[in-house]
Amino acid sequence: xxxxxxxxxxxxxxxxxxxxxxxxxxxxxxxxxxxxxxxxxxxxxxxxxxxxxxxxxxxxxxxxxxxxxxxxxxxxxxxxxxxxxxxxxxxxxxxxxxxxxxxxxxxxxxx
Amino acid sequence: xxxxxxxxxxxxxxxxxxxxxxxxxxxxxxxxxxxxxxxxxxxxxxxxxxxxxxxxxxxxxxxxxxxxxxxxxxxxxxxxxxxxxxxxxxxxxxxxxxxxxxxxxxxxxxxxxxxxx
Numbered sequence: 001x002x003x004x005x006x007x008x009x010x011x012x013x014x015x016x017x018x019x020x021x022x023x024x025x026x027x028x029x030x031x032x033x034x035x036x037x038x039x040x041x042x043x044x045x046x047x048x049x050x051x052x053x054x055x056x057x058x059x060x061x062x063x064x065x066x067x068x069x070x071x072x073x074x075x076x077x078x079x080x081x082x083x084x085x086x087x088x089x090x091x092x093x094x095x096x097x098x099x100x101x102x103x104x105x106x107x108x109x110x111x
Numbered sequence: 112x113x114x115x116x117x118x119x120x121x122x123x124x125x126x127x128x129x130x131x132x133x134x135x136x137x138x139x140x141x142x143x144x145x146x147x148x149x150x151x152x153x154x155x156x157x158x159x160x161x162x163x164x165x166x167x168x169x170x171x172x173x174x175x176x177x178x179x180x181x182x183x184x185x186x187x188x189x190x191x192x193x194x195x196x197x198x199x200x201x202x203x204x205x206x207x208x209x210x211x212x213x214x215x216x217x218x219x220x221x222x223x224x225x226x227x228x
Contacts, residue, residue, distance in 0.1 A: 034216060043115070043202055043219030044154075051214070089154065098144070098167065099217065103153035 003027045004092050006102035015111050019077040023090030023102055026071065030092040034099070035064060035075045038087045047088075048075070080109045113137070115220035117203050123226045129191040132223045135184055136205030144217060145178055145188050146202040154202070160186065193227045200224050 005024045013019045021035075031052040036044035050057040050064045050073070057064050063076045077084055090102040116135040124130055136143050144159040158168040163180045171178070175194070180186040190197055204217040 032214070036219075041221065043204070043221045046216035046218070049214065049216065098156050098159060101154040 002102075003030075004090055004100050004102040006088075006090055006105045008105050009103075010106040010108065012108045012110065013080045015082055015109055016079045019075075019080045019084065019107055019109065021075040021077075021088050021090075021105050021107065023073045023075075024071060025073075025092050027092070027094065027100075028071065029094040030100075031095070032093050033064070033066060033073050034091045035062075036089040036091060036101075037084075038089060038104070044089055077107075080107075082109050082111055085109045115203055115205050115218055117201075117220035117223050119223060120221065121224045121226075123228065124193060125228050126194055127192045128227075129189065130193045130197075130225060130227075132188040132201050132203075132225070134186045134188070134203030134220060136186070136203070137207075137218055138184065140205035140207045140218070141183070142206045142208075142217075143180060143186050144204040144206075145186070146204065146219075148200045148202060148222070157188070193225075195227045198225055198227050 003026050034049040035047040037047045038044045048059050048062050048064050050066050055066050066073045085108050087104040087106045089104045091099040093099050118133045141162050145157040146154050148154045157170045158178045160180045178188045200222045202219050202222045204219045206217045207215045
C-alpha cells in the first residue's frame with residue numbers, strides 16, 4: 001500500500017522548458033514533504049522541502065507546490081537544463097515519523 | 112566536508128555467505144538510517160538509530176538482517192545467511208538533530224550495490 005505515489009515513471013523535456021514532476025499522497029497526517037534528486041551510482045541528494053503550513057516554496061530554478069486538499073505536490077524546474085536529468089524522489093513524513101518515499105520519476109532533459 | 116561514506120561500493124557473493132555493509136555518517140549527525148532500494152519496492156527504510164541506539168527496526172525484513180552502531184561514527188548492516196532476493200542497493204543516510212521529522216534533511220551515501228548469486 002503506497003502512501004506516496006509518483007505515477008509517472010519518466011518524463012522528457014527540452015532544455016529551457018519547464019519540467020513538472022508530480023507526487024500524490026494518501027496519508028492526511030503527512031506534514032512535511034521533500035524532493036530528492038538522484039544521479040546514477042550516487043545516493044539521493046536533498047533538493048527542496050515544504051511544510052504543510054505553506055503551499056509554495058521556491059529555491060532558484062526549483063519550486064515546490066503543495067495542494068493539501070488534493071493531497072498533491074509538484075516540483076517545477078524552470079528553466080530545465082541537461083544537468084537536471086536524474087531520478088527525482090518525492091518523500092513525506094508526519095510528526096515524529098520517518099520519511100516515506102515514492103518510487104521516483106526519471107527526468108530526461110534533452111539539449 | 113566529507114559526506115556519508117559507505118563501503119564497499121559493490122559486493123558480489125554467493126548465496127549463504129555473510130555480508131557486512133559499512134557506513135560512516137557525517138560527523139555531528141545523531142540520526143542514522145539504513146535503506147534498501149529495489150525496482151519492485153523502491154526505497155524502503157530498514158532501521159534507524161538515534162544517538163547510536165536503534166529506535167525502529169520494523170523495516171528489517173527478516174532475522175537474517177541485523178544492524179549495529181557501536182559508536183557515533185560507524186554502523187554496520189549484516190545479512191547472514193544471504194539469499195538472492197537480498198540483491199539490491201543499500202543506502203545509509205544521516206541527519207542532524209531536531210527530531211526524526213525535523214526540517215533537517217537526510218544526507219545519503221552513494222550506496223552499496225549487493226548481488227547475491
